[in-house]
Amino acid sequence: MKPRALTIAACLLALLSTVGAALPYPILPPLFAGSALNDFNHFLGLPPKLLFGIAVTINPIGLLIGSAVLGPLADRYGHRPVLLATAFGGAAGHALSAVGLALQSYPLFLAARLFTGLMEGNGSVARALLADQLAGDERFRAMSLLNGAFFLGWLAGPLLGGATVHWGVTTPFWIAVAALAFTAILVARALPRTPPATAAARREAAPSWWQVARRQHALxxxxxxxxxxxxxxxxxxxxxxxxxxxxxxxxxxxxxxxxxxxxxxxxxxxxxxxxxxxxxxxxxxxxxxxxxxxxxxxxxxxxxxxxxxxxxxxxxxxxxxxxxxxxxxxxxxxxxxxxxxxxxxxxxxxxxxxxxxxxxxxxxxxxxxxxxxxxxxxxxxxxxxxxxxxxxxxxxxxxxxxxxxxSASPAPADPSxxxxxxxxxxxxxxxxxxxxxxxxxxxxxxxxxx
Missing domain, CATH: 1.20.1250.20 (MFS general substrate transporter like domains)
Structure with missing residues (x-):
């Protein structure tokens, strides 16, 4: 496996996961605060600002769940299948978001944003992938690039949304669909398949994802x-x-x-x-x-x-x-x-x-x-x-x-x-x-x- 291709694939996934989270920030406020009332921003007759708050909340909920679930799943089934599934799943989530906007369907848009958040929890899997596959200075450089990719996504997401929304409110989401599909193909080429025997042994030896999440939950x-x-x-x-x-x-x-x-x-x-x-x-x-x-x-x-x-x-x-x-x-x-x-x-x-x-x-x-x-x-x-x-x-x-x-007691030597x-x-x-x-x-x- 080529470390450069592996790093590029992981960084693209990291970039697009944060791009997807930040993409709607410049798009949604004008829809809820600056537009005439319609089926989307006045769903069930609720105030537009309340609907906006719910739309902003739903993606972090999905991200929270995805971050807790996807890591243990990668431990059980391997990095490659989980990253591929979440990349294609994220593309599907953005496509559903675009459809929800086009149809002015607020419930569909919420469901799409929740699902997209679940898929965007794959960042931890990308970090684990580089940690497992690389070593020494090569791993440190790759991790630094991955960190920069996460951060850059918060810049690229709003820019993408603001720069392309004049072609239609759904355009930024379709661009994200194409980018994630391309990244999934790159991941498929960069990551080797897990040998069947190794994959089977991992599934048999590891506890269920729920047991791992429950025992090692950060809280x-x-x-x-x-x-x-x-x-x-x-x-x-x-x-x-x-x-x-x-x-x-x-x-x-x-x-x-x-x-x-x-x-x-x-x-x-x-x-x-x-x-x-x-x-x-x-x-x-x-x-x-x-x-x-x-x-x-x-x-x-x-x-x-x-x-x-x-x-x-x-x-x-x-x-x-x-x-x-x-x-x-x-x-x-x-x-x-x-x-x-x-x-x-x-x-x-x-x-x-x-x-x-x-x-x-x-x-x-x-x-x-x-x-x-x-x-x-x-x-x-x-x-x-x-x-x-x-x-x-x-x-x-x-x-x-x-x-x-x-000052009351001598500090122990730093073990790190x-x-x-x-x-x-x-x-x-x-x-x-x-x-x-x-x-x-x-x-x-x-x-x-x-």
Whole structure:
């Protein structure tokens, strides 16, 4: 197997999974907030903003389920069949989304977005594939490219939607169908088939996917007090970030009177700033990480509050500048969490806890936003800013507690090796703060790995 072809196939899957998640962001707000009432945006006579909130919520629900299910399925049946099935399945999901829009069928569109989210959970399988098939510096380079592909998808998705929607609201989805079908063909050529004997032995030896998911679910880590604190801080921060990312396009339509192209260009500027900052953040890793994270959370809160309280010009600048502090948090917290907890609990489990927390935050804020926007879209943004500021306050108190604990007793030597730190630094996040799908842990739990 050629490592280059393998890496290209995995990166294309990662790119298109995040493209599919971000694709509707510039397309949906004008349909619900800027169009005349029709069967799609006034389904069952419900308010368009409520329907918009539900449409935004449904994809993260599918992503949450898919992330939990697809990894164990790949352990049982191999990476190749799962990646092929999810690539073709994702293409089918986008096709159904296009059909739902064309027919103005809101239920069909919701079902399609849920199914697409399930298929987009294949990012963890792509990461596991590279970890299993490559080694040493070659694996590290491939993982870095994969991380960049996940992040780039949040830039490419809104750009694709905004740049092609003038040819028809379904056009971006059909382009995604063609891209995923091409990627599935590339995966089929790049990945070797699992020998029948090996595949049969894997299925017989491994427990069911439900047993694996139940025994190694990331939320099991909440039994530990420090990890409960990490969960609460990350949940508050991610709730603020997802409130911003899911509803600033609606603010752009209502306050700045932007269309899909304007939303896409604004998102592109934000993502470009975040990409540049992420590169620089990786080069300047010194200093107190929790202090940097506190200031980053306060910066995000200020930007989100600027959108909630500002006019068109102030809000637009705040949206773009948001990418700066969010990129710093995204570089600092996963790396610090891996150093602090990865050795004892497994890197994959800790990263999985952060990823699961983001999915939960996305669902909760989308549900809350669908109700608050009935009153005023700025309310959900103000709530998001408050939650993010609360995360900064909670993290600052935790930092003080860590300092007091370390001064009371000598800190043990760091058991993590250079490889652990390198792997931790390579974990990316979406512009919404979302971590990329979980890399299989290099320190597995002793009992129940299949």
């Amino acid at each position: 099991n880590l909440l039994r530990h007090a420090d990890l409960r604190t990490l969960f609460l801080v990350e949940l508050a921060y991610a709730s603020g970030v997802t409130a911003f990312y899911e509803f600033y396009p609606l603010w752009l339509v209502e306050v700045a009177h932007f269309d899909a192209r304007g939303i896409a260009l604004t998102t592109a500027a934000m993502c470009a700033l975040m990409t540049g900052c992420s590169v620089l953040a990786g080069r300047f890793a010194g200093g107190d990480p929790l202090r940097r994270a506190c200031w980053s959370a306060l910066g995000v809160a200020a930007c989100v509050l600027g959108v909630a309280l500002g006019g068109p010009v102030t809000g637009l600048l705040a949206i773009i500048l948001y990418g700066l502090p969010n990129a710093v948090w995204s570089a600092v917290i996963p790396s610090w969490s891996a150093e602090r907890f990865g050795r004892a609990h497994g890197q994959g489990a800790v990263m999985g806890l952060i990823s699961t927390t983001f999915c939960l935050a996305s669902i909760l804020t989308a549900a809350a936003g669908s109700l608050l926007t009935l009153i005023d879209t700025r309310l959900i943004l103000a709530l998001g800013a408050t939650l993010t500021a609360g995360a900064a306050v909670h993290l600052r108190a935790w930092r003080r507690s860590e300092i007091m604990t370390s 090796g250079p490889a652990d730190r390198r792997d931790a630094a390579a974990v990316p996040r979406s512009p919404a703060g979302e971590p990329a799908p979980e890399t299989p842990s290099t320190h597995p739990a002793p009992a129940s790995r299949p």
